[in-house]
Amino acid sequence: MTYALNLEDRGTEYVTIDPASCPRLDTEDLDALEFLDLCYRTLCAVMFNHASSGHPGGSISSGRFVQSLIYSTMNYDIGDPMDRTADIISYAAGHKALGLYAMWACRNEVVSQTAPDRLPADIRQQLRLEDLLGFRKNPITRTPLYRKFDAKPLDGHPTPETPFVWLSTGPSGVGVGSSVGLALTLKDMHREESPSVHIIEGEGGMTPGRVAEALAAAASSGLDNLFFHVDWNQASIDSDAVTRDGSKRGEYVQWDPCEFLLMHGFNVVYVPDGFDYSQIHAAQNRASAFRNGRPTGLVYRTVKGWQYGIEGSKSHGGGHKFYSEPYFEALRPFEERLGLRFPRFDGEKNPETIEAAFYDSLLTIRKAFEANPEFTRRLGGKVLDCADRHANQPRKLRADAPRLDAVYADGAISPFERPDGCTYEIGSAQTLRGSLAHCLNHVNRLTGGAVLAAAADLYGSTNVSGISAGFGEGFWHPVENPDSRLFSAGGITEDAMGGICSGIASLGYQIGVGSSYGAFIAPLNTICAKTHGIGQQTLRHRAPGEPNRTFVVVCGHAGVKTGEDGPTHAEPQALQVFQENFPGDVMITLTPWDPNELWPLTATALLQRPAVLAPFVTRPSEVIIDRPALGLAPPERAVKGIYKLLSANGRPEGAVVYQGSDVAYAFINGVLPRLQETGMNLDVYYISSVELFDRLDAEEKREIYPSEVAASAMMFTGFTPATTYRWIMSERGREFTHYPWRQGVFLGSGPGDICLEQAGMHGEAQWEIIRRFVSGPR
Structure with missing residues (x-):
């Protein structure tokens, strides 16, 4: 039995470049490129x-x-790395960062020597040879040349610290998803004449499952502006036979990269010799056509490691020892062909002397370009041709493109001015997930469609479909x-979906929203949330005025109230994955209990512009309560992150803290x-967002939640004990604090109220715990 893919039915094409018939490059161009590659390979060494x-x-x-x-x-302008209409190259293979930096420095050098006025005036937007002094260096490095030249701290894997880089990549496969997100937002904003996104990856980097998810999403979404360039060298960290190769079994996977891409709905161009410039040029021309x-x-x-002296898997993260004979052998082709000699190191080996030797070696690379002006001019001219072509073929945003900046205009949204669709009448029924969808749909309508949303085959179940209301149905x-604002993430694909949403957000045109069970999406999106935060922070090192670009991780069906699905789905761990686990302004989590809290919380969080916004919303419908009649604070108080839900009349007998819709409604209905x-006279506090609270000044925080309260309070949480320790400081308060797993077991299945009863936190149990807490010694 045999099986073949019918490419005609699939609407895709497969092309093998024929070395005998592909056009040969102009001799002068070829000579210049060979010179460039010699300099580049040597610089890598x-x-x-x-x-x-x-x-x-x-x-x-x-x-x-x-x-x-x-x-x-590619079409781009070397003088404008922040141009969002230019073609993008994205190193999803983050371990190739050494090559990225060497490539950028060589390009900067040829333009510096031939047309320096075409480079950015701000050196933060360049990557010079001098910046390579910061390769794998910490920002606080104090060596003299690093400081003299204000070199960039170039991380071990790419970040937007580097000009023309929009994403932080490195964790295997994450960069593929975020790069797909770049292509998606550009395709939606431009439509027909959208910029291209060129992903650089290797066959080993295709093996993570999140890559299959991301490529499925790309093909299903018709992203013809996406080009996936595979460095098929068969070598990973531990294997020299990663994939199947004809009849030879792969040690990791039994597909080859061409099969993998064809199966996922990609056109494929196969290049038999990835070192033959003519074949490469023909392939890229064919792909563009x-x-x-x-x-x-x-x-x-x-x-892998071609002409370096170490090949295959041994060259992945290994190289020649410091100033060893094999290292000099790697330099020999450069020295013999160009008549230049690199320094030899002697003397004491310390950070300063190593840096001085490094700089002398970089100057040798510079001399190579200076001593070969005909090659340097030709290469510089080719870079300028890319810029001129870009200027002559402008890619304009479509006339009715979304305007995300509309949501940030003065007075456009306010936590204290509710849109009509985000207010729920007393006695009516509403869900937290539905309320969140109404909030994001309002943002979509305000911005003309700047919110793109997806779910892990849970579009209706998590109410994400409501975000697209008024824009069309379907994907x-x-x-x-x-016109639809819902995109296909490739199925049940929380992992890639987060990466795609972060990529959508990275250019600042749109907000990407991904949704699933909080139990799954929070842990699976931790990595892409981290890389997105790194990307947003490092971009500001060279573009200080750039705000965070937000993507949203909807942690739906959160907590004990999803009890019918059992302990695999209704679990409390998700919040501690995000809450207080990210530095600075990266993350805001939201833990509302009342659907009327969603608008003020969402509006406040968006205006705070975190890199990642993670609302935790439950599944069941809730009856909207009459807060004034019950003596409860209005929902707008939630914007402080912690607020006094119920104030004691005079001196309180005790203080109780809540976090989680499940335990809060049990308090409302049972306590x-x-x-x-x-x-009984209690002060009752509710935690609606730890990060919003942390953004208040110290005096206001002390006023809202004084240290003496933390020293005397107890807590009920729908999450884990790790989320309680900051708020409950006394041994006695912690003794009385309750959480779902306090009894040492996973909860069983059943309606949310039954599961809450099993956890000992239903209304009757809460009342008894509070009564004992208040009546005991203080």
């Missing part, structure tokens, strides 16, 4: 030698097809359904009536 760290193998094997992209194929509405993969056969497609009957 120099960088690893002086850092004693990095990934030279894949950096070298991918060099020639990346050179073809940035010197010939496809007009079938599909993304395209280009698969280049290469050798977004640039041709077949361009509050008893307080009123017995006259």
